[in-house]
Amino acid sequence: MQLLKTDVAIIGGGTAGLGAFRAARAHTNNVLLIEGGPYGTTCARVGCMPSKLLIAAAEAAHHSQNTAPFGVHIDGQVRVNGREVMDRVKRERDRFVGFVLEGVDEIPAENKISGYAKFIDEHTLQVDDHTQITAERFVIATGSSPVWPGFFNQAQDRLIINDDVFDWDDLPESVAVFGPGVIGLELGQALHRLGVRIRLFGIGGQIGPVSDPVILDQADKIFRDEFAIDPDAKVTGIERVDNGVKISFEEHGETKSEVFDYLLAATGRKANVDKLGLENTSLVLNPQGVPNFSQWTLQTETNEPAASHIFIAGDVNNYIPLLHEAADEGRIAGDNAGRYPDIRNGKRRTPLSVVFSDPQIGMAGETYRQLEQRLGTCGCFEVGEVDMTGQGRSRVMLKNKGKIRVYGENGTGKLLGAEMIGPAAEHLVHLLAWTIQQGLTITEILEMPFYHPVIEEGLRTALRDLNARLKLGPEAVKHCLDCGPGA
Numbered sequence: 452m453q454l455l456k457t458d459v460a461i462i463g464g465g466t467a468g469l470g471a472f473r474a475a476r477a478h479t480n481n482v483l484l485i486e487g488g489p490y491g492t493t494c495a496r497v498g499c500m501p502s503k504l505l506i507a508a509a510e511a512a513h514h515s516q517n518t519a520p521f522g523v524h525i526d527g528q529v530r531v532n533g534r535e536v537m538d539r540v541k542r543e544r545d546r547f548v549g550f551v552l553e554g555v556d557e558i559p560a561e562n563k564i565s566g567y568a569k570f571i572d573e574h575t576l577q578v579d580d581h582t583q584i585t586a587e588r589f590v591i592a593t594g595s596s597p598v599w600p601g602f603f604n605q606a607q608d609r610l611i612i613n614d615d616v617f618d619w620d621d622l623p624e625s626v627a628v629f630g631p632g633v634i635g636l637e638l639g640q641a642l643h644r645l646g647v648r649i650r651l652f653g654i655g656g657q658i659g660p661v662s663d664p665v666i667l668d669q670a671d672k673i674f675r676d677e678f679a680i681d682p683d684a685k686v687t688g689i690e691r692v693d694n695g696v697k698i699s700f701e702e703h704g705e706t707k708s709e710v711f712d713y714l715l716a717a718t719g720r721k722a723n724v725d726k727l728g729l730e731n732t733s734l735v736l737n738p739q740g741v742p743n744f745s746q747w748t749l750q751t752e753t754n755e756p757a758a759s760h761i762f763i764a765g766d767v768n769n770y771i772p773l774l775h776e777a778a779d780e781g782r783i784a785g786d787n788a789g790r791y792p793d794i795r796n797g798k799r800r801t802p803l804s805v806v807f808s809d810p811q812i813g814m815a816g817e818t819y820r821q822l823e824q825r826l827g828t829c830g831c832f833e834v835g836e837v838d839m840t841g842q843g844r845s846r847v848m849l850k851n852k853g854k855i856r857v858y859g860e861n862g863t864g865k866l867l868g869a870e871m872i873g874p875a876a877e878h879l880v881h882l883l884a885w886t887i888q889q890g891l892t893i894t895e896i897l898e899m900p901f902y903h904p905v906i907e908e909g910l911r912t913a914l915r916d917l918n919a920r921l922k923l924g925p926e927a928v929k930h931c932l933d934c935g936p937g938a
């Protein structure tokens with residue numbers, strides 16, 4: 452058994468762990484990074500990047516099949532070569548992973564340990580069966596893993612998760628996707644557009660991360676128009692049959708069955724805490740077994756009188772499981788583990804999220820649900836809205852679908868948040884998150900320049916509507932002449 456002593460031990464070499472490693476090293480050279488699996492990060496290997504590559508191929512197929520309304524006809528067949536699609540996805544994915552690996556290679560060998568770590572007491576980790584590490588402070592950055600209900604296991608070898616999709620050499624004929632959350636929606640729509648027969652099964656009517664019922668209703672209509680999706684499905688059976696997996700479900704009061712090549716479980720993820728031996732520490736755990744922690748310092752809560760020497764960052768803390776948040780949290784946790792006990796509050800940014808469906812779903816600032824809970828009973832916030840079906844630039848490009856809803860505070864006139872489904876949502880929510888973080892009022896935002904004809908003019912209409920409802924501006928004028936046609 453190798454015995455090692457260090458100032459800071461980082462458990463997990465993903466995005467949060469690598470950020471924590473760098474930040475802790477600014478305080479001490481005695482930092483150990485422990486990685487159980489392959490380096491490369493979830494984001495680059497099986498997450499953000501390969502999913503966006505698959506979506507990019509799907510968009511190319513979709514555009515080339517939908518040129519006729521412009522009077523542009525592709526005579527002949529648009530052919531999707533599944534092998535070439537997957538080859539590009541994997542080739543480009545490997546390139547992104549390669550960049551991460553180059554960074555990992557620069558970390559000196561004596562600062563890296565391979566193996567799965569587990570606490571055996573407050574200050575000691577067992578790594579596989581080969582090493583024990585005693586450390587003054589720790590950062591837990593072990594990420595998350597997919598979860599699914601037990602009855603999915605009836606699909607046996609045809610049950611797959613996102614990781615498996617990015618291992619394919621060719622596209623299958625059909626996939627039943629369970630979970631129209633972020634992963635299911637992105638992958639399901641992309642597969643559909645690449646010619647794979649899909650059916651997307653949800654539960655309780657939820658689609659993506661949307662909390663605003665008006666946007667949810669839009670999403671439901673838009674996606675139902677394009678592919679088979681039931682966000683509130685009644686699935687009555689899952690069975691492994693000779694040629695795949697048979698799913699039985701109710702539709703319009705009838706029981707139907709359909710056979711698919713695979714069942715893709717995209718029904719959520721859970722924090723990787725179960726094998727960490729946290730029961731051997733004094734940490735206070737929530738019902739999911741995740742340590743309680745401060746979102747500002749990433750310091751965990753302990754039963755001991757002394758402040759905790761353990762920090763937790765990234766997906767494993769179940770707070771905001773997104774890449775940029777994992778990176779921020781890694782830096783904050785690593786910095787605090789390095790400087791402990793003189794710890795600091797880190798900078799948390801305005802919440803921002805994007806689903807790369809088409810149309811995209813975007814959210815910035817506080818969600819509708821959060822605002823309803825915080826301000827709903829006092830009539831303290833108002834909602835402005837624009838329907839994108841008539842929006843000039845979107846219509847020109849035949850991207851005129853969806854709605855934008857913006858939320859503002861009565862009295863202060865500040866923008867609080869937004870939810871949307873529609874064109875260029877990935878860009879619009881950035882603009883909104885940036886203005887919310889600066890604490891701008893809707894009036895101040897409306898003083899900014901707006902070009903013509905652009906999708907941002909649609910956002911301006913929603914903001915004008917909001918200002919009028921907050922009684923801080925005139926009624927929004929329908930077809931305002933000084934705005935430019937279709938603004």
Ligand SMILES: Cc1cc2nc3c(=O)[nH]c(=O)nc-3n(C[C@H](O)[C@H](O)[C@H](O)COP(=O)(O)OP(=O)(O)OC[C@H]3O[C@@H](n4cnc5c(N)ncnc54)[C@H](O)[C@@H]3O)c2cc1C
Pocket residue numbers: 462463464465466467468485486487488489490492493494497498499500502566567568569592593594595613634723726727764765766767772773774775777
């Ligand atoms: C399909 C998919 C698409 C996504 N798309 C986006 C997107 O478009 N935009 C976005 O912002 N986010 C996206 N995400 C989320 C994003 O990938 C995660 O938020 C982010 O990767 C989390 O980073 P992390 O460092 O917390 O975890 P990870 O990168 O998973 O790192 C955790 C590491 O810990 C290691 N580990 C686990 N247990 C132990 C142990 N006991 N000992 C040692 N090592 C251990 C693991 O091997 C792993 O390498 C996506 C996720 C998925 C799955």
Ligand SMILES: NC(=O)c1ccc[n+]([C@@H]2O[C@H](COP(=O)([O-])OP(=O)(O)OC[C@H]3O[C@@H](n4cnc5c(N)ncnc54)[C@H](O)[C@@H]3O)[C@@H](O)[C@H]2O)c1
Pocket residue numbers: 600629630631632633634635637652653654655657658659660717718719720771772773804805806807
């Ligand atoms: N574009 C992005 O930023 C992006 C992309 C992918 C993933 N992610 C991150 O990864 C996280 C995990 O994504 P996810 O899609 O696995 O989780 P999710 O929580 O977003 O979605 C899970 C979905 O599965 C549904 N569901 C649960 N049980 C079900 C069942 N038995 N049958 C059918 N549906 C069921 C839920 O209602 C929900 O809609 C996301 O929260 C997000 O933070 C981000």
